[in-house]
Ligand SMILES: [Zn+2]
């Protein structure tokens with residue numbers, strides 16, 4: 579049941595470390611389960627192969643003993659602890675010996691590579707980033723046309739006000755972490771039939787920072803974070819439509835020692851029975867009497883700017899369109915038009931006299 583890891587990655591036995599890495603990147607991109615057409619089983623295989631071939635020591639052992647030496651399925655579990663080289667916590671991808679993967683926490687390919695190429699210890703993962711938040715905001719038709727300032731209330735994690743997000747009680751000094759001796763990581767030693775394997779894991783006592791406050795913040799107990807109810811005033815630009823999303827940088831959840839996430843506001847425009855939107859134009863329909871259509875006259879039309887008098891020329895046909903310039907949607911400082919469709923109402927239930935008159939009209 580030996581697996582050919584070289585075949586899995588589509589490379590030759592004499593491939594260089596660079597070629598191994600490149601082959602893995604290409605294949606992992608192609609089969610990543612979060613992508614359309616991704617293949618989780620294949621992706622795991624590729625990863626398993628790379629966990630071994632991407633590491634000089636493991637590759638040597640593999641060349642000597644084959645993949646059986648790396649199977650995490652039976653016998654003593656001595657798969658590679660995926661946490662090596664990802665100090666700082668927050669990783670969720672490669673926890674279980676390179677075979678059992680949990681994709682739930684892998685946000686995107688960037689994250690994935692951040693994990694997979696984090697071998698060798700050190701702070702390779704970059705600063706942490708807070709979670710993004712999403713909320714909905716409903717606008718009236720007029721608000722979507724002209725833009726509006728709106729207050730929204732968020733329940734979000736923010737930096738602790740008492741300690742400024744540091745986690746230390748103000749006024750206290752930092753001291754070297756006793757658990758890891760200031761290194762920020764701990765070395766885990768595992769004895770296996772192939773010898774001793776050392777892995778580096780982020781120190782949990784100091785979050786991989788190497789130092790801890792002499793006294794933890796009394797408000798957040800050292801987490802540097804607190805839940806807050808926050809009211810934000812959002813400036814919605816003019817011309818937005820249902821389904822548009824606004825992104826506010828840094829208004830998502832805070833995280834200790836990193837950048838806050840973003841806030842996504844999904845907009846919904848409440849329908850207005852009087853108006854319809856078509857790009858930068860607004861459409862509406864008005865009904866006029868048969869006689870007004872025939873003889874001409876004026877009619878009041880509702881627009882987003884209030885009532886406007888529209889001149890109906892004599893002999894207007896049903897379904898004729900009239901354009902009210904500059905009464906449409908404001909897009910990038912410019913107003914579209916309001917287009918009125920006229921519907922001529924043919925009279926019903928005519929009196930005897932009215933019928934007679936129409937018959938006379940018809941004879942001419
Ligand atoms: Zn520590």
Ligand SMILES: [Zn+2]
Nearest residue numbers: 738741795798
């Ligand atoms: Zn605090």
